[in-house]
Amino acid sequence: MSNYLIFLMIIHIIGLNTMTKIHARKQTDKFLSRLQQVECPDTTFFADRFPIVMKRGNGMWIRDVDNNRYLDFTACFAVLALGHRPKTSLTAIRKQAASLLHGMGDVHPTLAKIKLLELLAEISPFENAKSLLGQSGGDAIESAMKTAMLATGRKRFLSFSGGYHGLQFAPLVLNDREDFTRGFESWISGKTVTLPFPYFKSDLSSNQNHLTKDYLWTEHKLEQPEIVLQQMEDELKKKEFAALIMEPFQGRGGKRGFSADFVKSCKELCKKYGTLLVFDEIYTGFGRTGKMFAYEHYNVIPDLLCVGKAMGGGLPISACVGEILDVWGKSKGEARQTQTFLGNPLACAVAYETIKEIQNKLPLFQKELVQIDFIFQKFISFMQKNGLSDRFPFEIRGKGFMRGVWFYTQKEGFAVPMMEILLELGYIVLPEGPRADVLSLTPPLIAKSEHFEKILNALQSELKKM
Structure with missing residues (x-):
């Protein structure tokens, strides 16, 4: 993410100052300070309020060392198909x-x-x-x-x-x-x-x-x-x-x-x-x-x-x-x-x-995807109705539980500050693409349509403030 450092530095300008929810980080900052003393500096990226220190996971959810709760839309790099601690x-x-x-x-x-x-x-x-x-x-x-x-x-x-x-x-x-x-x-x-x-x-x-x-x-x-x-x-x-x-x-x-x-x-x-x-x-x-x-x-x-x-x-x-x-x-x-x-x-x-x-649960996952596709259609309709699709033109990429919202007219690194804004709101996501202009949504396969609706509503709300 080093190419996008400037965008993380302006997060307070475009995002954090507009939000009503700020997570406590007392324990997190202490542990991150310790980590910086012992880990190769090229491994973990540090910004003002990024990253968190994960402590416990269950299903779709993660808690950090300050007991803040997050909805995981990464499945930890698409590994946890059945959720945390299945x-x-x-x-x-x-x-x-x-x-x-x-x-x-x-x-x-x-x-x-x-x-x-x-x-x-x-x-x-x-x-x-x-x-x-x-x-x-x-x-x-x-x-x-x-x-x-x-x-x-x-x-x-x-x-x-x-x-x-x-x-x-x-x-x-x-x-x-x-x-x-x-x-x-x-x-x-x-x-x-x-x-x-x-x-x-x-x-x-x-x-x-x-x-x-x-x-x-x-x-x-x-x-x-x-x-x-x-x-x-x-x-x-x-x-x-x-x-x-x-x-x-x-x-x-x-x-x-x-x-x-x-x-x-x-x-x-x-x-x-x-x-x-x-x-x-x-x-x-x-x-x-x-x-x-x-x-x-x-x-x-x-x-x-x-x-x-x-x-x-x-x-x-x-x-x-x-x-x-x-x-x-x-x-x-x-x-x-x-x-x-x-x-x-x-x-x-x-x-x-x-x-x-x-294998056994794939038919159930596929059935839920029908409802998830409907949520994406609702997201597109909302973005168009509120003029956000003109300000932030986008494509929904991918298939199934591997989706990305591509903001193709935005500056390089656009999805990076969005990642940290959503983190403060209780969602773990990642920026993707060569220009980091894709917001990646890859939750565990146990995700429901209401989980997608929840994060897409949060995304819409933050885009309206920008």
């Missing part, structure tokens, strides 16, 4: 902890690991699926990159601008944001080609008079889909690329997605030129977009599927899944992609039960 996770933790806490991932397997791998194979789109487990999303992407190199004999990669695939050295080469790559340019150079992101009109928006081709490119570096596909084919023709790695809907990129035809064209071009297609579903997987996996919206099956976040029910675990993992060959005693905590039995047990619970 019974599913707690029960699985207690049961597994009573027998085995840690294992030897690539030596002596545990029953929990075997059951999870079987379940991943069962729910995947592949007939003969195998998986490589990891701890973080970046681990899964690194596994996919290595697998693609082994399968194709190539060493370069294609990705889309705005994509976020992790910050370990392998996935870092897929990132084009200077916030993350600064200081590591020499490592990244030559390993990847970043394609511009194509623009597709949202079904939910205010007036879109501003969104001309010139405006989209000049202000947002969004290109026309046919141009992007031509650039993609021009690169693929070189036959240098092991894989195209893409999020079906970008998370950190601002909750933006593609058309089904575009994704099908990506698949066809990759197949034509011998490049693998990898879907990064670390953010979008396990019900986040209203379907079990986001590839279902496009009816396109990738060569490799990377999953994580919600899969672990709050514990760190990820996986790279596909039919081509046999390219690694059989182990000769030393695994080439492993780690100490690979297939940790506690994480595997919780992941297994979490996936089963999401």
